[in-house]
Amino acid sequence: MIWPFYLMALVAIVSTVRVVTNANPVHALLSLIVSLLAVAGIFMIVGAPFAGALEIIVYAGAIMVLFVFVVMMLNLGQNTVEQERKWLTSSAWAYPALMSFLIGLLLVWCLGSDYNVTVQTVGTEVIGPKAVGYSLYTKYLLLVEVAAMLLLGAFVAAYHLGKREPGAEEDKNNG
Numbered sequence: 001m002i003w004p005f006y007l008m009a010l011v012a013i014v015s016t017v018r019v020v021t022n023a024n025p026v027h028a029l030l031s032l033i034v035s036l037l038a039v040a041g042i043f044m045i046v047g048a049p050f051a052g053a054l055e056i057i058v059y060a061g062a063i064m065v066l067f068v069f070v071v072m073m074l075n076l077g078q079n080t081v082e083q084e085r086k087w088l089t090s091s092a093w094a095y096p097a098l099m100s101f102l103i104g105l106l107l108v109w110c111l112g113s114d115y116n117v118t119v120q121t122v123g124t125e126v127i128g129p130k131a132v133g134y135s136l137y138t139k140y141l142l143l144v145e146v147a148a149m150l151l152l153g154a155f156v157a158a159y160h161l162g163k164r165e166p167g168a169e170e171d172k173n174n175g
Contacts, residue, residue, distance in 0.1 A: 004106050005045050011099050012038035029067055030096040036060045
């Protein structure tokens, strides 16, 4: 009864390879989201539902919001819309759709059977959100603060890279 773990692992590995090898950033993002959902499924299967929920909420959700934010911030114009329309064909969506279908099929199977009841967890105890928060803000406080500063620096850098001068758009249209 360990085949769901291996199926999720296979989806995660194949999706991650597609993230690295895909030249189109939108297609790579779709594969990344499928990979993150598969990793969340692995967490659920091994008995760590809190880590799986965090994986979905923080990584898959935050990455989508960040990507939409960057696209809106860059404001690339009508030429880019035409190029994206050419890129986003039905064949580009086939792979992420197939992998998501496999994940959904596995989810329906796991919810419909007593696999969840008979699964043996990896650890000996369930660790809840209170224990995770206590550990993050006591033992690993320095690492949390360093990660926060890195994220702040990345946000400021992204803002300055995407920032356009007020008159730059008119000069570009006139020239």
